[in-house]
Amino acid sequence: MDGCSPIWIILAVAILFVLTVIVYLYSSAVQSINENELEEIKEKNEKTYQKVDKIINDPARFINTVQEVSVLITLITGICIGFRIDKVLLRIGMAVLWVIILLVFGIIIPKKLGSRHSKGISLKLTNITYMMTVVLMPVTFCVSKIADMILKISGIDPNEPEENVTEEDIISVINEGHVQGVLLASEAEMINNIVEFGDKEAKDIMTHRTAMVCVDGEMLLCDAAEYILGLNNSRFPVYIENIDNIIGIVNFRDIMSEAQREVNDMKKISDIPGLVRKASFVPETKKINVLFKTMQSEKIHMAIVVDEYGQTSGIVAMEDILEEIVGNILDEYDEEDVNIVRREDGAYVVKGSTPLEEIEEKLHIKFDEDCETINGYLVSKFERILENDERPEIVIDNVKYKVLSVKNRMISVVLITLSDDE
CATH class of the missing domain: 3.10.580.10 (CBS-domain)
Structure with missing residues (x-):
């Protein structure tokens, strides 16, 4: 290995580095491409479209190719650094420097460029990426079979379908989009409502x-x-x-x-x-x-x-x-129904039918009971049904609740006063 020319080593590393850039660039482009861009690619080049479509429909093989190229460049570079550099600290320093270069210029930048220019990159790089996938197919096949065997020995079915995306995953993405300014608050709320639509009775x-x-x-x-x-x-x-x-x-x-x-x-x-x-x-x-x-x-x-x-x-x-x-639909005859009104002294006049969730959101109060409305919550705390002429009050967790009105044995209006610590 000592007689190995450094030119060949540099050339091999450079070629693998370029291939890494290509596969990550293309990978990001294919993941970001939408239906309209696919149709445009189909109109411009039918063969390219077929290859892109095949990669999209069978992503596992392409992902394996990306991983194999990354492993190869890391392995070869590590071997070269180990054999060509004598001092241990220098080896470590070169290895760290190379990892940084690979991450920044070989992975992160190509992925960002690929997501921004998905259609153009898909048109230009499909053929070379597809060829790489075909060339590495024997290696990919062998590696996949070995991995499947290990999984089976461990009692895991490698062919078991992956779990579907959960509602929590979707809501998390929606909220992240709102935080980043991609979605307006009203848009994010509407999408959240649609996602949760099927859960309500x-x-x-x-x-x-x-x-x-x-x-x-x-x-x-x-x-x-x-x-x-x-x-x-x-x-x-x-x-x-x-x-x-x-x-x-x-x-x-x-x-x-x-x-x-x-x-x-x-x-x-x-x-x-x-x-x-x-x-x-x-x-x-x-x-x-x-x-x-x-x-x-x-x-x-x-x-x-x-x-x-x-x-x-x-x-x-x-x-x-x-x-x-x-959200709430009001016609020309409807008056907006306000459940919570803040008084000048800082207390809140709340309708008895107000959902606890709304009170928690607006007043930042936490309720420990499994009730739906403030009426149900207070009835559970009083442990009795109130008469129409009763006006009791109670303090719970430094929050004062005073009943202002009872109709048909239901608390219709309550005054909520928060302590100074709230």
């Missing part, structure tokens, strides 16, 4: 039975028209005796049209043919992505949510489902 987004606006089926048409005239809703569940016995859905427009005819004014709305439409009933546990498809295909705008005992839990409208993606 009807009970998570429904209007609770206590907040439902319904029409009694025994009501006369003239009275029903007068009743709904002052409301903003476009559809109303119709019940007989109580809301656990819903017989259908009535449309605001249908009632007003029927009332204008002045034929059935003194009839009960449940007795007027065709006025009350059939209601759709769904369980509380129905996934909203499935519910959305069902309502869309069957042209349903409102569904009645029932619990495991068949009692009415609430209602879900198509608008409720869409709001889970795009």
